[in-house]
Amino acid sequence: MYKYDHIDRKIVNERVNQYQNQLDRYLNKELSDEEFKPLRLQNGLYIQRHAPMLRVAIPYGLLSSNQLFKLADIADKYDRGYGHFSTRQNIQFNWPKLEDSPNILRALAEVEMHAIQTSGNCIRNITTDQFAGVTHDEIIDPRHIAEILRQWSTFHPEFALLPRKFKIAITGSKKDRALVQCHDIGLEFFTNKNDKMAIKVWVGGGLGRTPMIGSVIKDELQWEHILTYCEAILRVYNLYGRRDNIYKARIKILVKSLGIEAFKKLVEDEWKYIKDGPNTINTEELERVGEYFSEPNYKKNIESNLKDYENEKAFTQWLSCTNTHKKKGYRAVTFSLKATGNAPGDASSSQMRAVANLSEEYSFGEIRVSHEQNLILADVQEDKLYELWVKAKEYHLVTPNIGLLTDIICCPGGDFCSLANAKSIPIAQSIQDLFNDMDYLHDIGNLNINISGCMNACGHHHVGHIGILGVDKDGSEWYQVTLGGNQGNFASIGKVIGPSFSAEEMPFIVKKIIEVYLNNRQEEELFIDCVSRIGLEPFKNYIYKESEVSE
Amino acid sequence: MTSQLIKGRNIVKDDWITAELAKAEQIVRMQAGKVVAFKLSGEDYPTNEQVSKTIFPDTGKVLLPLKVFILHQEKLRGRLANEEIGIWFSTHEEIHKFIEAIGDLNNFPLIAIHVEKFADGRIFSIGNQLRNKYNFKNELRAFGDVLRDQIFFLKRSGFNSYLIRKDRDAEDATKGLDDFSDPYQGASDILEPVWKRIKR
Numbered sequence: 001m002y003k004y005d006h007i008d009r010k011i012v013n014e015r016v017n018q019y020q021n022q023l024d025r026y027l028n029k030e031l032s033d034e035e036f037k038p039l040r041l042q043n044g045l046y047i048q049r050h051a052p053m054l055r056v057a058i059p060y061g062l063l064s065s066n067q068l069f070k071l072a073d074i075a076d077k078y079d080r081g082y083g084h085f086s087t088r089q090n091i092q093f094n095w096p097k098l099e100d101s102p103n104i105l106r107a108l109a110e111v112e113m114h115a116i117q118t119s120g121n122c123i124r125n126i127t128t129d130q131f132a133g134v135t136h137d138e139i140i141d142p143r144h145i146a147e148i149l150r151q152w153s154t155f156h157p158e159f160a161l162l163p164r165k166f167k168i169a170i171t172g173s174k175k176d177r178a179l180v181q182c183h184d185i186g187l188e189f190f191t192n193k194n195d196k197m198a199i200k201v202w203v204g205g206g207l208g209r210t211p212m213i214g215s216v217i218k219d220e221l222q223w224e225h226i227l228t229y230c231e232a233i234l235r236v237y238n239l240y241g242r243r244d245n246i247y248k249a250r251i252k253i254l255v256k257s258l259g260i261e262a263f264k265k266l267v268e269d270e271w272k273y274i275k276d277g278p279n280t281i282n283t284e285e286l287e288r289v290g291e292y293f294s295e296p297n298y299k300k301n302i303e304s305n306l307k308d309y310e311n312e313k314a315f316t317q318w319l320s321c322t323n324t325h326k327k328k329g330y331r332a333v334t335f336s337l338k339a340t341g342n343a344p345g346d347a348s349s350s351q352m353r354a355v356a357n358l359s360e361e362y363s364f365g366e367i368r369v370s371h372e373q374n375l376i377l378a379d380v381q382e383d384k385l386y387e388l389w390v391k392a393k394e395y396h397l398v399t400p401n402i403g404l405l406t407d408i409i410c411c412p413g414g415d416f417c418s419l420a421n422a423k424s425i426p427i428a429q430s431i432q433d434l435f436n437d438m439d440y441l442h443d444i445g446n447l448n449i450n451i452s453g454c455m456n457a458c459g460h461h462h463v464g465h466i467g468i469l470g471v472d473k474d475g476s477e478w479y480q481v482t483l484g485g486n487q488g489n490f491a492s493i494g495k496v497i498g499p500s501f502s503a504e505e506m507p508f509i510v511k512k513i514i515e516v517y518l519n520n521r522q523e524e525e526l527f528i529d530c531v532s533r534i535g536l537e538p539f540k541n542y543i544y545k546e547s548e549v550s551e
Numbered sequence: 552m553t554s555q556l557i558k559g560r561n562i563v564k565d566d567w568i569t570a571e572l573a574k575a576e577q578i579v580r581m582q583a584g585k586v587v588a589f590k591l592s593g594e595d596y597p598t599n600e601q602v603s604k605t606i607f608p609d610t611g612k613v614l615l616p617l618k619v620f621i622l623h624q625e626k627l628r629g630r631l632a633n634e635e636i637g638i639w640f641s642t643h644e645e646i647h648k649f650i651e652a653i654g655d656l657n658n659f660p661l662i663a664i665h666v667e668k669f670a671d672g673r674i675f676s677i678g679n680q681l682r683n684k685y686n687f688k689n690e691l692r693a694f695g696d697v698l699r700d701q702i703f704f705l706k707r708s709g710f711n712s713y714l715i716r717k718d719r720d721a722e723d724a725t726k727g728l729d730d731f732s733d734p735y736q737g738a739s740d741i742l743e744p745v746w747k748r749i750k751r
Contacts, residue, residue: 005751007733018730022700031700038670039700121672151735151745157707158679158738161672227736238676243589245582273684278737278744285746 001062001366002147002292004112011154012109015116019043020102027099038161042122044115045101048418054093054101055118056108060128060146060170061089061369065356068367070111072352078104083352084412085337085345087460088167089127089369090118094416116154121162123153123234128170129177130370133293134325134332134378139189140197142172144290145226148281152227159234163241164249166234167206174489179371181205181214181491182463184237184251185230189223197223203233203263204255207457211493212252215260217267223286227279232271236263296364296379302329304382314400315389317438321402322385325378331385332378333363334370335397336407340432342396343425344410345373354395362388371460372409372448374402405447405514406432409460413453413470414477420453422470422477427451427506434507444514447527450485463487465528466513467494468506479506483513483539484531497540509543516542555721557702558690558712560728562721565714567637567661569614569694572597573604588668590643614639614663621652637661639694642673646680656687663692663714669701675708682709682739699727709739 004012019039026036044055056071063071071091075083078100079093086092096104108114117124126149128142129135149168153159159166169183180186186202199221205214221229233251240258242248255263309315322331335355338344347355355375359367362384363377370376375397380388392398401407408431411417413424428451435441450464454471461467467482478500485494501509516539521530531539556565575598580587590596597605602618613630617640620627630636637659640646656662662681666674674693681687693705694714702713706728715721737744745751 007735007745007749007751010733011731011735014731035669035698035700121670154735155704155731156736156738157704157734158675159672160675160701160704161670163672235676235679239673240592242591243671243673244580244587244591270684278742278747288746288751 001064002059002143002289008112008151009109012112012114012116015043015114015155016102016105016109019105023098023102038120040101041120042117042160043101043105044118045098046119046418048094048416051095052098052101053412053416054096054104054115055086056091056093056113056115057118057125058090058113058369059150060126060132060143061130061371062143063367063369064111065360065365065367067111067113068352068356068359070107070113072349072356074104074107075349075352082346082348084343085347085369085373085375087345087371087373087409087411087458088118088125089130089371090125091369092412094412119165121164121166123156123159123162123166123168126150126153126168126170127178127183127371129173130368130372130376131177131323131332131378132172132368133295134323134327134330135173135175136324136326137174138172138326139174139191140172140223141290141293142170142178142189143293144286145172145187145223146170147289147292148285149226149230152230152279158231159238162234162238163243164246164251166237166251168230176487176489176491179460179463179487179491182207182211182460182487183214185233186214187226192220199223199226201229204252204260205491206250206252207460207462208250209247209455209457210250210252211457211462212256213491213493214252215255217260217264224281225275227281228274228277229267229271231274231279232267235270236266240266298327298330298379299381300329302381302383304329306382306385309386312386315386317442318389318398318400319385320442321398321400322380327379329382331380331382332376333380333385333388334402335375335377335392336399336401337374337397338401338407338432339396339399340406340436341429343412344408344428347375351395351397354392355397358388358392372402372407374407400438401441403446403448404441405435405444405449405510406441408432408449408451409464410451411453411458413451413459417453417458419456420470421455421472422453422479423503424451424453424459424468424470427468427470427479427503430503430507431510434511444518445526448487449510460487461485462493463491464494465531466510471500473500477503479503481509481513483536484528486528495536497536498544512543513539553721555715555717555719556712557715557721557725557728560725562725567612567614568608569639569663570605570607570616570619572616572619573601573606575601589671590641590667592643592673593645593648594643596641596643611635612637614661616640617644617646617649617653621649624653631658634660637663637690639663639665639692641665641667642671642677646677646685650685656681656685657689659687659689661690661692661712662687663694664710666693666695666697669696669698671696675704678705678708678710679739697724699724702727703730707734707738707740 482494
């Protein structure tokens, strides 16, 4: 993985000093709340319901065991012994003290981490595929470009105060696991006619209050021009994005109001005079950064011993949480942070230490965070899977529900977040409680439930097969349900099925949805395919008719 | 009172007089119960009436509102040649619309950009465009809500003079210029990205 050199170290240390000074001036009343706000936000510090929340960057979701050990220490020392992994592959601490925040940043800097630009109106953490580097269908390991973009976007002077936040995602494989169509900029690598690596550039996608699938602004961009092309897009957005209304400030609104063609023209006009300029990437730089992500020392001729455990049902069921690997004899293992009773994405410090230890023993000391809020060991030998499973089980990391109904993506919601209209974690937990039969879950098959506590959509509810959105009606919490959302190459935004439900009703509504699916599915048909085939009517009829009768 | 003007990295006396626009009645716009703080790019402000009513001194170095300069430019030729005329405009004004009317930007020894709210990041892109798209070489100044925590970014976006907000210590603000020593990306002050400047 990427290792800091003297330049990176200096920047992060200078940042800690700068922030310490900003905080001191704020506490000294030399800075107003309004002036301090963007400064603390760009350091990941929110003022929340109970205490500040600190969001720490995990660039493109990649962690070393040392870093994870440090996060566990921070959780113990400055928080309440746990952290929350977010849908942007970052980690959030919910209970730190404002005065401690520079010390936390210092501790992070020791292991080459920081909280730079994890919030605020700037370019946020660059996200990518959690299986980068180990999948079969990869055109390029997207982390090379992600790291180049990370450096370029860090303290980019021109884009330090954008109209609103700005998110970039990259996919290097044919199958998109990075949601590129739902980002402000999405970069999709492909091989062109001449067998050369090129990029399709998406712009103006996003979830939030006004969900939109992005538009293609450039069918084919040569990779050398990524930085200058992104710069041109961001310049047009910076100059013309709406600053008068926070709800209309994202780039998607600008793209929509101008139309993609007019927007593209503005971008191309800006690009003309910076194309081939100093920020053009060259092969040497791509290779220099790429070196850091070179293949670990994979073992050859691994003999699978999975047959020996055929009768261990719990283990074989859990194998569904492992992914195939480009190297024969290896698998990528996903540890579920969605055990029943666990707030989705939360990990205790002891779980963090356990995962760090297991990564050293079984996966070259590296861990990935997925935007589905789980932890991944990407390079595990097949013949060690059983051993790993036994050890990880002790720490409740092997709930075999990856990709299933209870692998719920969920924001912190009204329990923690001051923006939220409604709680989200208890909804996730009540659904997990109702669906606790693993065989039944496996029978239902792949199904994503996404829950957001408000329309900021941190839980990505629009792209959940079942999306649940907390809404406020006359001061009480209600939940609106959407069906048919999807992520990946065929991304779509879910449609609202009708009036919203109470928290108590929610698990049973999900149950009814599942019943309609099971009654209608053709063999092997996935939930999402069934929904697109039969439409919303059968679901609406079943759910709302019954409740009318009961009233 | 000492000067609030930082030029390069020194505090110097400001020998320019800024011509303020004639007052006009401004409609306060509200959005969700809050006053809207930003004018939209391309918004028609200042109005023609304001521009025609704006007065400015007949002698000395004067910083004129962009549209006021355009209105009077015929009779300002001599003073312009004497390097007595600079122009200023606000972050919502679109320079590309006026560039033909004002001719070579390098005739002005000073261009100043007014930023009403420090959080208005348009000023950075305007700096970049003036330096790199329009090749402006002379003094580029930020004034208005200009504070210590933004001037590093202003410097990197091509500004080289900063009139710090009245209630803040300009001396203290100069420290902001040194927040970072080796920035990653190429920008208007240091054109090359770090991987081209330093062996990594």
